[in-house]
Amino acid sequence: MSAAEKGWKDVPMGGLILEAGNAKEYETGDWRTHKPVWDEDKCSHCMICWVFCPDSAILVKDGKMQGIDYKHCKGCGICAHECPRKCIEMVLDTGKDGEAGASE
Amino acid sequence: MSRRVAITGNEAIAEAMRQINPDVVAAYPITPATEIVQMFANSVSDGKVDTEFVTVESEHSAMSAAIGASAAGARAMTATSSQGLALMWEMLYIAAGLKLPIVAPIVNRALSAPINIHCDHSDTMGARDSGWIQIYSEDAQEAYDNLIQAIRIAEHPDVLLPAMVTMDGFIVSHGMSNAEFLDDDVVRGFIKEYEPKHYLLDVENPITVGALDFSDWYFEHRRQVADAHTRVKDVVLQVAEEFKGISGREYKLFDGYKLDDAEYAIVIVNSAAGTAKTVVDELRAKGLKAGLLKIRLFRPFPQEEIVEALSGKKAIAVLDRADTLSLMGGPLYIDLRAAMYDSPGPRVKMVNYIYGLGGRDINMEQIAGVYNDLVEIVKTGEIKRSVTYLGVRE
Ligand code: SF4
Ligand code: SF4
Numbered sequence A: 001m002s003a004a005e006k007g008w009k010d011v012p013m014g015g016l017i018l019e020a021g022n023a024k025e026y027e028t029g030d031w032r033t034h035k036p037v038w039d040e041d042k043c044s045h046c047m048i049c050w051v052f053c054p055d056s057a058i059l060v061k062d063g064k065m066q067g068i069d070y071k072h073c074k075g076c077g078i079c080a081h082e083c084p085r086k087c088i089e090m091v092l093d094t095g096k097d098g099e100a101g102a103s104e
Numbered sequence B: 001m002s003r004r005v006a007i008t009g010n011e012a013i014a015e016a017m018r019q020i021n022p023d024v025v026a027a028y029p030i031t032p033a034t035e036i037v038q039m040f041a042n043s044v045s046d047g048k049v050d051t052e053f054v055t056v057e058s059e060h061s062a063m064s065a066a067i068g069a070s071a072a073g074a075r076a077m078t079a080t081s082s083q084g085l086a087l088m089w090e091m092l093y094i095a096a097g098l099k100l101p102i103v104a105p106i107v108n109r110a111l112s113a114p115i116n117i118h119c120d121h122s123d124t125m126g127a128r129d130s131g132w133i134q135i136y137s138e139d140a141q142e143a144y145d146n147l148i149q150a151i152r153i154a155e156h157p158d159v160l161l162p163a164m165v166t167m168d169g170f171i172v173s174h175g176m177s178n179a180e181f182l183d184d185d186v187v188r189g190f191i192k193e194y195e196p197k198h199y200l201l202d203v204e205n206p207i208t209v210g211a212l213d214f215s216d217w218y219f220e221h222r223r224q225v226a227d228a229h230t231r232v233k234d235v236v237l238q239v240a241e242e243f244k245g246i247s248g249r250e251y252k253l254f255d256g257y258k259l260d261d262a263e264y265a266i267v268i269v270n271s272a273a274g275t276a277k278t279v280v281d282e283l284r285a286k287g288l289k290a291g292l293l294k295i296r297l298f299r300p301f302p303q304e305e306i307v308e309a310l311s312g313k314k315a316i317a318v319l320d321r322a323d324t325l326s327l328m329g330g331p332l333y334i335d336l337r338a339a340m341y342d343s344p345g346p347r348v349k350m351v352n353y354i355y356g357l358g359g360r361d362i363n364m365e366q367i368a369g370v371y372n373d374l375v376e377i378v379k380t381g382e383i384k385r386s387v388t389y390l391g392v393r394e
Helices: A050-052 A078-082 B011-022 B035-043 B059-072 B082-088 B087-095 B122-126 B141-155 B184-191 B218-230 B232-245 B272-285 B301-312 B333-338 B362-382
Strands: A034-038 A057-062 A064-070 A088-092 B003-008 B024-025 B052-055 B103-109 B132-134 B163-166 B176-181 B252-259 B262-269 B290-295 B297-299 B315-320 B347-353 B385-388
Touching: A034 A050, A050 A057, A050 A078, A078 A088, A078 B385, A088 B087, A088 B301, B003 B011, B011 B035, B011 B103, B011 B163, B011 B184, B011 B262, B011 B272, B024 B035, B024 B059, B035 B301, B052 B059, B059 B082, B059 B087, B082 B087, B082 B122, B082 B141, B087 B218, B103 B122, B103 B141, B132 B141, B141 B163, B141 B176, B141 B184, B184 B232, B218 B232, B232 B297, B252 B272, B252 B301, B262 B272, B262 B333, B262 B362, B272 B362, B315 B333, B315 B362, B333 B347, B347 B362, B362 B385
Parallel strands: B024 B052, B103 B163, B132 B163, B262 B290, B262 B315, B315 B347, B347 B385
Antiparallel strands: A034 A088, A057 A064, B003 B176, B132 B297, B252 B290
């Protein structure tokens, strides 16, 4: 986690969260073992993946799919399962830079 | 002016609660604590307090409502006994983990089965690891005084932990005794307004309470609870000092009775301490150096101070009104033995007596017998039995 270097003296008592709306700062993407890889060329922008993604990790702009928010995608594979054009593939996320399937 | 009254323990607690005038009380009736809330409910309907009184469908809900109220920023209280405390169990840990300074008088009563409504300490002793501060009271006066002090202790910014104040079911809760009540304005001046730092009703500064806390932070937050407990002792003593100023009554972490020069000591909590003190007086008149240590603050456990007070005694008997069923004795005994492991000098001989389960009376002859056993142990150097069930029919 981003604040893992902090100790018990540095964090709000009792697990309180003192800022509102900070869930987006909690990067749940590192829970993932497999990551969805999107093939833009096959995509019809039907938005079915956007509807089904339980983590709001499908990035959309002006009615068009833009890609996947890997900081928050937990790798459940629902998008790949639901996509009618089979343009999302789940691949092992090794987390290593430069490899296919790296986190960022 | 303070008032001197003849009063039961429950009446004393209900009076303290009226004077405290909490923002929220959520409670469910259970013998022998029922009267506390019943009498407090009268104060609510008579308009003597401003409390939001929540009649819930169970003790689990009572503690849940108190937690919600406390998280919202209220001074919240409840009261219960026995099965009621047992039903609050999971919520007790939540109150402590969220660091909510809820204060609850608990009237000690045995746990089923078999079903029993009378006094022993199984209920609160079972909650000793829940993270709550535990303060034990010998009589109605102590229960009244301890409850008022518990508000200040729990809400102290260095502490912020829930606190339970216990007294013995029926023996104290329903027994009439002499006590002195403080004036309402003196109590209110002493407890002051509760000013929480972070609370849900602070709409300018929205917070989340009770969020999911996995392996990345749970450990740190539980560590904070332990840390808060390290500061309780000092706060208890500070608050006691201030309380002495308004009441003239002195409180410490524990009470030594003819303990300083004692060779044989009994360690005990709550009402049986009164009976034991009379036995100490009788034995002293016969020339035996008997003494007694009555624990007031049991959680956190004031190890250093207790070890200091008991070091150098020839033999110690710990009297427990609860069993742990670990076969190593009652909860007080186990803690005392662990604490005394670090005592300087030769190891003090210690034995345990489990007494009074389910309200079984303990009498002066039995307590005198315990001191006799200690004398015998020192004379022979031999402990025949480390745990004795005292007063059970063989
Ligand atoms: S894998 Fe799951 S979490 Fe990730 S984008 Fe697809 S549906 Fe959303
Ligand atoms: S479901 Fe498939 S085709 Fe539809 S928008 Fe998502 S990726 Fe594109």
